[in-house]
Amino acid sequence: PLVLGIESSCDETGVGIVRGRTLLANVVSSSMDEHARFGGVIPEIASRAHLDALVPTLREALDRAGVGLADLDALAVTSGPGLAGALMVGVAAAKALAVATGKPLYAVNHLVAHVSVGVLEDSGTEGFRGGFDDGLPRDLGALLVSGGHTEILAVDDLSRDVRLLGATIDDAAGEAYDKVARVLGLDYPGGPAIDAAARSGDPTAFRFPRGLTAGKYLGSAERPGPHRYDFSFSGLKTAVARVVEAHEAEGRAVPVADVAASFQEAVADVVTRKAVLACTEQGLGTLLLGGGVAANSRLRELTAERCAAHGIELVVPQLSLCTDNGAMVAALAARVVAEGREPSGLGFAADSSLPVTTVSV
Numbered sequence: 370p371l372v373l374g375i376e377s378s379c380d381e382t383g384v385g386i387v388r389g390r391t392l393l394a395n396v397v398s399s400s401m402d403e404h405a406r407f408g409g410v411i412p413e414i415a416s417r418a419h420l421d422a423l424v425p426t427l428r429e430a431l432d433r434a435g436v437g438l439a440d441l442d443a444l445a446v447t448s449g450p451g452l453a454g455a456l457m458v459g460v461a462a463a464k465a466l467a468v469a470t471g472k473p474l475y476a477v478n479h480l481v482a483h484v485s486v487g488v489l490e491d492s493g494t495e496g497f498r499g500g501f502d503d504g505l506p507r508d509l510g511a512l513l514v515s516g517g518h519t520e521i522l523a524v525d526d527l528s529r530d531v532r533l534l535g536a537t538i539d540d541a542a543g544e545a546y547d548k549v550a551r552v553l554g555l556d557y558p559g560g561p562a563i564d565a566a567a568r569s570g571d572p573t574a575f576r577f578p579r580g581l582t583a584g585k586y587l588g589s590a591e592r593p594g595p596h597r598y599d600f601s602f603s604g605l606k607t608a609v610a611r612v613v614e615a616h617e618a619e620g621r622a623v624p625v626a627d628v629a630a631s632f633q634e635a636v637a638d639v640v641t642r643k644a645v646l647a648c649t650e651q652g653l654g655t656l657l658l659g660g661g662v663a664a665n666s667r668l669r670e671l672t673a674e675r676c677a678a679h680g681i682e683l684v685v686p687q688l689s690l691c692t693d694n695g696a697m698v699a700a701l702a703a704r705v706v707a708e709g710r711e712p713s714g715l716g717f718a719a720d721s722s723l724p725v726t727t728v729s730v
């Protein structure tokens with residue numbers, strides 16, 4: 370089916386068009402720069418930016434794909450999880466399009482959509498590539514790390530059966546990067562800035578905490594602890610702040626590169642350790658890495674190293690498909706449509722905390 374997907378759950382306005390597994394267009398407009406002086410995404414600003422960007426983004430996607438609205442078999446939109454006000458802009462636009470065109474509308478889950486890019490194939494025109502060579506593996510796990518999410522999923526059936534194995538109990542990994550960058554006086558977004566600063570630093574200079582890895586949280590394979598696959602980054606963030614404060618109090622220069630490298634090592638270590646643990650114990654032979662933090666050089670390196678050591682096949686879609694985009698929404702909806710499922714109608718609402726078990730509304 371020819372499907373157009375709209376994404377507006379955070380600070381990216383995305384419109385993607387797919388024909389089955391083939392990606393025809395993926396146009397993204399980000400309001401990231403407008404949030405820079407605040408050091409994090411401001412919901413109100415994101416919502417307004419979506420209003421400005423949606424129609425131009427939609428037009429450009431249709432142009433690039435060389436299709437008209439009348440050609441589409443279905444429309445799709447992210448209805449959650451995400452920022453309520455931001456989601457509402459995409460949902461309202463999608464409903465208006467559905468009314469105007471008479472096309473069926475499918476509301477899908479943002480997190481599951483992140484995983485679905487793995488099925489996409491190169492269209493030859495856009496040059497995009499998902500990652501799964503022949504369809505979706507059965508024993509699939511996903512590690513999603515972004516500014517708003519840090520989750521480990523078990524994807525038993527992409528279009529209907531997804532389980533949440535673990536999640537952050539406080540900050541998301543990307544959020545920790547952004548906050549730590551601020552403490553270190555680095556630019557927003559913090560991820561790329563810390564990644565760059567870390568290159569000249571010593572990752573063993575400071576031993577920062579690996580959240581929720583103590584025995585009482587992990588338990589054992591037989592008796593799993595309450596947070597065996599969960600994450601926590603608030604202790605790590607505080608530990609970095611302490612080091613910076615201590616240097617400042619003593620009038621010493623903060624060793625930015627060493628702190629950045631040590632912080633990055635702590636995040637990569639704990640994230641990959643728990644993802645590999647979940648895959649091994651839950652019998653997941655393939656791991657998809659997604660979200661904006663998937664751009665992190667150390668995380669990529671360590672994930673590859675540890676997956677290889679445990680016989681887990683690692684799939685990292687290209688970065689434009691890892692960060693928020695409309696193609697992932699269209700890709701997931703295309704599977705739902707192909708299965709002959711009913712459309713969502715026009716009665717659904719944006720749901721900022723839509724559970725991962727609800728693949729489509």
Ligand code: ATP
Pocket residue numbers: 378379380381451515516517518542543544546547558559560561564660661662663664665666691692693
């Ligand atoms: P969502 O959480 O809904 O996916 P988001 O907009 O918060 O949305 P993304 O746009 O996917 O998330 O990713 C942005 C995050 O990724 C930011 O927190 C940014 O600091 C982080 N990031 C980007 N590049 C890197 C990098 N090289 N290393 C670490 N983190 C990075």
Ligand code: MG
Pocket residue numbers: 379380381516661693
């Ligand atoms: Mg973003």
Ligand code: FE
Pocket residue numbers: 479483515660692693
């Ligand atoms: Fe996302």
